[in-house]
Amino acid sequence: MNVLIIEDERSMATEMEAFLKKAYRCELAANAAQAIVKLEDNQYDFVLLDLGLPDLDGLQLLQKARKLCPEAAYIILTARGQLEDRIKGLDLGADDYLPKPFSLLELQSRMQAIARRRFGLQEALLPLGDFNLDLQKRNVYFEQVEIALSRKEFDLLSYMLLHKNRPLTRMQLSEHIWGNLADEDYDSNYIDVHIKNIRRKLSAYGSVEWLQTIRHVGYKIKI
């Protein structure tokens, strides 16, 4: 899938590219003019748009871009976290809105959620070792058996599966679960309790070797 990253902060753009290039083909635009040229010539699946551009108001660019490339999914990235901006952005047809600073993990998970929604990329079931995850119904199955996980446990497991083979810190995980309410140190310890519960519930059915603990850091799903 093709992603256009419109971001005037060069090092921000390159970090996003470095993170996303494993799953997507990325191109960069540092201002609205470059972005318009690229949008005229190419088709993108995702446009990641920073609102604070030097040459044009981000929301105006969004309107122009949607005319040039109507099929793409638009995600607004901005340091202006105001509610009105968010509402205006979504009104103008953005698919999602991420206030800076955001985690790249969060960005990718939003992109995947949009991909599932918009492009019908509905792998009915995601395999995870001997288990399968149904993201629509939010269920975990072992063969035909449904395993009861709590809402937060399922969130955690699916997030880790989305970012499989990547070490995830307790902090990143708790920020995903509790968002801005996450308390440093405090909730990250609680992640351990959730992981313990997930292991306990799933290991009653099959091996959970894929759920690895990484010393000092956190956890990783290795498949």
Next chain:
Amino acid sequence: MKLFTKLTLFITLSKMAVAGLFILILPLLVEDIAYKYNDFYLREQKKKVLQVIQKNGIDAYLQGEENYGSYTMLKEEYISLEPATPLSFHDTIATMRRLVEGDTLTYRVLSHQLQANQRTFLLEIGKKTATISQYNKPLQRVALYVLGGLIIITIVIDLIFTRLLLHPLGKIISTRLLNRRFPFKTQAPPIKTSTTDFRYLDDSLVELMTRINAAFEKEKEFTSNASHELMTPISILQSKMENMLVDTATDEEQQKRILGMMKTLNRLKKIVRALLLISRIENDQFPKNDTIVPSTLVAEVMEELEHRLDEKNLHFSSQLTPDVALPHLNHDLVFQLIYNLLNNAIKYNKTGGSIRVTDERLPGAYRLTIADTGVGIDPRDIPVIFDRFRKAPRDTEEGYGLGLSIVSTIARYYHIQITVDAAIDQGSAFTLTFPL
């Protein structure tokens, strides 16, 4: 006491005092005038008598007798001429007793010595003292009436004028100072007055308020701009660290370091977010059109916090009136307010402790209390726990942090009154009084 009341009192009392003094000295004054006039009258009479004697000789009176005496019908006045031993004395006027036809009466008497026919005579002209003061009483009464009338008229005139004069001051106080809530967004037009002092006062007040506003605006703008500007670099750092964490997957030591950096960055992120939230609240950027049901909201907050109860084996109880609805609030902000208080109640609690949420309906208000059995707060610290960046000494590393500062900003925004009841090791109780 208001200036107008003071002036009214002063004007009335000072006039009363003057009137009182006048009433006291009036009888003396009238008496004095009456006597002076009488003495003048006696001297005039004497002049007439002397003119007659000079013209017609003393015999015009004596008629060959040794002496002469005459008095009016009611013995009010008398005149007498009698021989006297020559003594050199000037005219005297004195109050004396005289026997007139068997009556001893008090007279005001002018005595004069004169020479006639080679003999010395004593002339006495007297007027009864009772007749001298006969008009004193009615005169005094008239004077009092006139005085009373004048005083009432001047008091009324003074008060009307004072009221007119002070009217602009009252207007300045009512439009500029009373019931004003910071920030003073709009300034009423200048108050109409021809008194330069009031003009100066009004102008100075407007200037001061405008300056305070400008300073406050600047601070808000700075906080907001600084926070926004910080978000982008924080975002870059966070992304770099996230990428580094993957790139160094094999090096445990490096990963530990990166994790430490991420934790620090996270703290920075939280501070900036909190400052931004505070500046947004102060900038009035939150709509106030949600109606909050406290029991529902507390349940919502606890859904996010429940997992933390188990860790310390805490008991949570909430006894809230179900049908309370608090209008004109913002759900997210009140959520944040309650969240921060409940989060602290858990964070600073002791193992096996408890948290109680109770409420009370008051006339015109609703009171919600969050009480815990935690480590409590030193009563000396209570006044500073809501201050931004003020760190009261605490066992834990982070101090009271920005959480309570956010609480107080939100409370101020909605005019919610917060009271804290706490003691070391005795737990804390935060009471929120919502106006209804």
